Amino acid sequence: MTEKEFDLVIHGSNEHVEALREAHTHQELTKEELRRQHGDTLDEFERVIRELDALNSELHTISEHAVQLDANFSKYGYSAHLRTRDSPSQSSANSLFDGSTDNESQDWDATRSQGQTLRFWRKPIIRQYFHKGLLWRAQEMQEVASYELFVDLLYVGILDIAGEAAAEYATGQTLHQFAIVFILGWRIWTDIGQLISWFDADDMFRRFTVLFILTCLLGFTTNMNASLEHTYTPLVAFYLAERLFVASYYAWNAYLIPMVRVAMYGFAVVTALPAALWIGSIHVHVPERYALIWIAIVLDLCSQFWIVAMYRWGGFSARMKAWFSEKIEFTPGLNIEHRIERTNAFVTLVFGYSVLALLYQNSAEFGINGFFGKAVLGLVQAFSFNWLYFELDSFNLHTHAIRRHYVSAILWQALHLPFILGYVISSSSLAKLVLAHDFADADYDSLEGHYHERSEEHILTGQRWFYCGGLALALVSMGGISLTHVYKTLPDQRLVKYKRVFLRCLVAIAILLLPLAESLNSLELIAITASLVVFVLAIELVGNSCASQSFFCRDRRECTYRAKCGMSRKEMADRVRKGEVVDVEEVARRDGGTRETVGPGF
Template identity: 50%
Template sequence: MSPTSSPLLSKASRQQPKALRFENQAHGFVSSNPLISRCTIRFKSHAVFYLTLKEGGLPFWHPTGLPYPSGSLCILMATNGGDQTPRHHGPHGHHLRKLLHPSGKRIHIAATPDEHDRLRKTLGHAEPDENFDVYIHGSKEHKDIVREIHDHHEQRRHHLRTKHGEVYDEFEHVRDQLDILSEEMHMLTDHGVSLDANFSKFGYDARIRTRDPGSDTSSMVSSEKRDWDAERKKGTAIKFWRKPVVRQYFHKGLLWRASQVEEVASFELFVDLLYVGIIAVIGDTAAEDPTAFGLLRFAITFILGWKMWSDITVIISWFEVDDIFQRICILFVMITLFGFTLNIVEAFETTWIMMISFYLASRFFGAVYYFWMGYMLPMIRGHMFVNAFLVLIPGALWIASIQVEYPSRLALIWPAIVLDLFGAVVVIVLKRRYIDKPDDDKGQLACQLTRWFEFMPATNIEHKTERTNAFVTLVFGYSVVALLFQNRAEFGINAFFGKAILGLIQAFAFNWLYFEIDAWDLHTHAIRRHVVSSIAWIFAHLPFIMAYVLAGASLSRLVLATDCEDADAENLVESWAARAEHTHEIPIGLRWFYCVGLGVALISMSAISLAHVHKTFEGQRLKKMYRLPVRVSIAIVIICLPLAEDRLSSLGLVATTTCLVVFVLAMDVYGATDSNDPFWRCQKSCQYSAELAIQKKAIVEALKRGETVELKMDENEKGEKVLHES
């Protein structure tokens, strides 16, 4: 669109539109119309025009019939398509960009922090009287001013109701009906859905905004239809290195994120394949040595492996790079992870230096990456440097542990683990406590730090949940694979088979509870609910996964135990028969590993479920607040089962725990049913949907005219039933 062919028109004194022509100046476009003192224009798919009327000039007319007074700022939208009407974003997916305070001050709303700075600078030149304010949409100031204006108009409405009585009530009724029809037509036409799927799955949050890279538009403005034919010639070339982009970040209480859903990359799934082996090595090593020392080795090695996995997930979630160099970095981290895995079994005897060296290589590489991101992205430099130092501080303790013999090195190991796991949480708490306070309550140091920590990278909720679900699936898969054995008896239905089937039922029940009970029908996901619930959800997964891996590894040994009837080791293939030898008496440590693992897993799952806000419905048989205490009580019972010692054989122990776990599952399933609807059958009538060969435009026009669209069903030439407009 050229300046001389601008479709922008004005309406003066309700006369016919008169076109405005613009001249190209050194710093923008200035109108040749004498009624306009200044005009700043950016030509894109939408061009935003800021027009200030001179004193004595004719007013522009708002679509509602209320004129803008002389000297005011009129914000208009123009498109390449020739739209000649001012656009004022209303309540249906669009947002007000300008408000008028009862005092006469003009309030302007910016969609993004960048637009806030540009708009304030532009208005400073356009409105010399400076009788205006600019706020970021969704900020505390924006909410306060809207409440203040709302209260003012509520008082005016009360005054009008008292003064005009019946006439006012009739007008309110007509307006309500128009609002209902406008909402219905909006749902049929231009309803913006860029975040609807996200809100439906994880819960609504008014503090979320979307912004696409390279675009100045946000979720405040609905996106236009894409030309899919033109997309064919817009492929993306592979590059060795791209400048990284922050996928999402917090700024002044708002979460800015890309509108697209972040998909799990293929190389992330490849990394998970390596963790299948890591889980197996750590779990099997613990089951072979069911002692306090074995538990200590299991906890330390598993936490280190989990931390390496978390580092990869966080970096990929924070930054969008998608270049060859990123793949090389991931390959280097996988090499360190591979070396770490090879030195787990003998870590506390001979390979401690090698295992910690590979761990530190991965962690220090992450620190260098954070420093590099801080250099490349000044917006988040403060947080990147802090994250790098959070790696270096515990790294010094890990290096010192190499120089100390066991058990003295434990005094260095556990502080290092605490710093690795919770260092970032401490930073978040301090930031919320001292930096995110209102400016009036901040000290001089806090004000200086605010400039460094104003922007904070955020975790993508879809990516985090998908990656966590994938890891949990690996754990469930390991527990099932660990149950497998090879039978050589002609009739193999024996105690080995029975215990393995009971273990399979356990794994199925846990999978059902985690994915289809605790993570189903969410109103608000824990990550979106609050920072405390988000931290609780993230860290509750570590004891859950550790406990279940320990229980699964122990169960694989209990399946091969020969302490019960019909459990003859000669019925197993030689390699499994060797494992079954010397299992006539089950070590008490193995019983504790198995039962405590299951119990802690159930308690951790309860904490994960409690962090979410689930939807409720009328007639629900048993709400979550009543089911979770029962689940925790069952977990405590399972934890106490080893006290029975030899009075419970391996078969009896596995059967008892399976029955208790299935009881928990049955209670949760029953609690999620409707007492007003029969459990065993459905009484609701079936409903069918059909695609109609009717244009949406015809339906919209019919709604505007108040007409009814009638449909008839006939048979076409092929004898098929079709619907068409009568």
Template identity: 45%
Template sequence: MSSTLPGRRRRPQELLLPNGKKIIVTLPEDLEDIRRKYQNDRDTQVEVVVHGSIEHSQYLRQSRDHHEERRQLLREQHGPAFEEWEDIQNQLSSVTTELERLENQASGLYGNFNKFGYDAAVRTYNDEEPPIASSHTSISEKSREQGGERHGETTKLFKRPVIRQWFHQGLLWRASEQTEIMAIELFLDLVYVGIIHSNGEHMAEEATGYELLRFVITFVMTWRIWTSITLTLSWFESDDVVTRLEILFCISCLIGYTTNMTHIFDEDPAHNTYVQLVSFYLAARVFTAIFYGMTAYLLPMIKGIMICQIFGTAIPTALWIASIYVDMPGRLGFIVPALVLDMYGHVFFLGLFLYIQGKAPEGIWKKRLSSMFEFYPAISIEHRVERMNAFVSLVLGYSVVAILFQSDGGYNINAFLGKAILGLMQAFTFNWIYFDIDASNLNLHAIRRSRISAGIWEFAHLMFVMGYIVATSALSRLVLATDVPDTNPEQLAEPYRDSAEDHFNAGVRFFYCHGLAIALLSMGAISFSHEHKKLPMLRLSKNVRLANRIAVCIVMFFLPLAHSLRSLSLISVTLSLSIWVLIVELWGKSCTDDPFIGEKDGCCVTYYAKCKKKDLKKITSSHERRPSGEILELGRGEKTAI
């Protein structure tokens, strides 16, 4: 038998074995508290196990075997009466289970698996204990609770962080409900998009290799701050006042960082802002490390991982501090490894976790490390993907804002407006490819597919956003260029008139074309990292379509060498290449048996077969996976069921 004890989130369960031993089943975060509670109980035998662990499964099987023996004994004693009672009980349980499945279908893992792909190693826990399927009373009580008065929630000053999902013994445990994005996260994304576009606009004003180096360094540093906040919010559920103040502090550091990032390579010490830039950056990073230290104290189950995160912050911090005392170009010898460790230092600790869980030799060190790394916090795939989708939407949308200008009176339909509209079409095309081509028909999302594909997905997004910012920053200069007819600077308002020039240097040309090439190639890498559904009779396979993208990227990469192309022609050619990629993707993803123009019937293949009843019974009783289909039984004398 089992009962429920009062508690927070999923309540600990009591499982009573036939020998009288009591088993307490709890979540990992409450494991130590429950053990301390029962360690002095000498009257009864008590063992505390983690929900979903091997021990939990073994005890459940032991209890099931015991009750099956009791059921067999009752069947022998009561005969047909027991059979009839059991049949009614099974039917009632089946109907009750189906009703509960219909009620919870929207909040379970069905939508998650359908969107991101199936993973057999994913398990869920519920915030509240589900009702007993065989009890009609439990359904009535649940209905009364749902139909009764619903109380609101209050915002607390501080709450202990709660892990949203974690890895334990090869399984991923997560909540069954979908993770929603908080409004403050969208606020952070909007602020960050404005910062990186501002950084890119300054780079385009002086389109040189030195300025590009400054942009790459400062962009990656801001990306690290943004991803740190995103990772923390994905790991932990802590919707309180303190959490919001922590995010506000990090955003404040980001603002202070932004005000000092354009003169970090200034040769005049009086105007150089590198020290100030590093100070604001380290303030955000060290603050995050302090948060990890507090979390290690509040959540001992993930203490080992949090300590590793602290070390992962401390080592590059030392390099950043050392770089302050070195002049350029020797300073790059500290900046580059510090950036690499900041971005990918966690890969070492992840590898250590996997080594301990798998190939590490048995011994006292493995036992100690296994206890420290028994639980590893995991990101929520919905939260991570939706955050990235929202961020990419903001990046693409803000790129259109960056090319806007104001006319100085009159009804002016000129080349300035034409180039701006072409820039809009460029952003629209990239948005179409990213969301409706690469992110559709997924069989397995890159994050769920493998660790390597997840790493490719993360790195490709970094390169995609950085390349696209470089391209759109140069595009803002091309839009205001007066090197083509019908571009009279007098038709522009005063602030934009000063930026209008009759020529643009080679750096702008290279930034625009190479930025688009890198962005398009990165989108191809993102698509490659996913496993898409293999529709039958596709016109072009995924590899062929990706090869087309690579060819277009090569053309874009060498396009700046065509010095005869003016601003309007350059924008038109790159837009034509992007549209070509879109057309190939749309046509290639269609099926030969489904018309590309006209009503869509869907891509399907129908097979007809006939077999004997004994063969059909053998197939349907097999546990092997078989294709789904409709079975039509023929009567005597019938030759077809169609």
């Protein structure tokens, strides 16, 4: 074998540029030679090619292929009702797809946008909106802003203060107070995420808006513990300041953006209406006050649901539905990536808070004792929950709940409230159980400083119920969240999803009933609950595997999955053989339709 000589050309070097120029000159000479031979025929051929390119681009724009979210589809599922549009920062706003959307062009566009100044205020732009059953959204993914994570860090303080106060005495009154302040804080957190997701306004005014809401949240937090006794008025005042500010922000954006004006005025009204009940509750004594509080809470949590109901059902009146469809032609929608990433970031902080509650300081020379054992068991339990939520409940995901249907999207968002509420109250009680010295191997003197003072000889009955009840509620809610998705069906799967969730609910019932066994000490109680949670994790791991494959080692055979489709394989093959185009809108209608989000405000 003889050695062959070769030239090494570095990409972008002078030699590379010269070679490209020579190739370009050669092709130009070839083109001129063909023109001399064929004359007008070549010019006509070039004109037809240009027309075909333009028509192909236009057809791609208005057809079912007008979506540039392939990675998004592979992660959250396909939606035939989704269209993308050029972002306002791009130079061309006439086409949804052209040849400039490759990675190099995107990098070039990003480079060209450098050097811009951050203005104090710029007119907001709606990020995504519904129009005639389709969701139009920007091509690029919406990232989570740094100041949004700042909000989450402040909310951890709410979890710590409210959870510790509730678990300290573990009575029905403290649980009631915890539920109220937690839900109100959750409403404020949701408002911030919604404002950022709806409107694209990268200016200083946006930062000041978030700072004002954070100030209201801080004032709300400082008045939580004594809210049912002395500080109820300032608590409500800070909460109303945030809610009315958000309502005013909606109204202001309705004035600035005529396209979604009617919808935004509607959101402003339903946001401000419960304020009358909150103000009235200040002047009413307990227990009548609680009635006004919970009515107002329901209205606040479901405020935007009323707009969705009117938009989709029209109050069960055809005439009213037609009127709403005419008046609310454009409605804003949440970005699926932003919503999921914000929720995931918040759940991560909640799991982190549960681990933080386990920490204590040891003063013994060798601190491997019952306190350390309880902390380790709590850590295993928290890690199992994290594994279940972030990995196993999204494993083999075919269609995310938000993209599946507007009902599943509402349930997905609603179930996160009891899930996080239950997990926080359980984690707060777990912190008390870890420090309890109610068993033989609990060296009371091995605890250092204030941990020694906080250690109790007996755990309260209420703390048992808070710990087990919160854990059971979190398990059931997390199972409900997983059922809102559509999963890939493996033909030989060991255990399908709904059966695994059913077993999860049985385990939750067992955990809920554990406080009835009053003879269990804190170590035994934590050990049993941790073992049951690990059992749920094991069921998920085994159930997600294929019976045709080995669970403990890699198998050469690959798993396959099935997915329902509104068109049979025979019909699809016949259309392909005849050269007919398969309309994805028709397939979507057969499947019942999918949505990127649930509708206005979701």
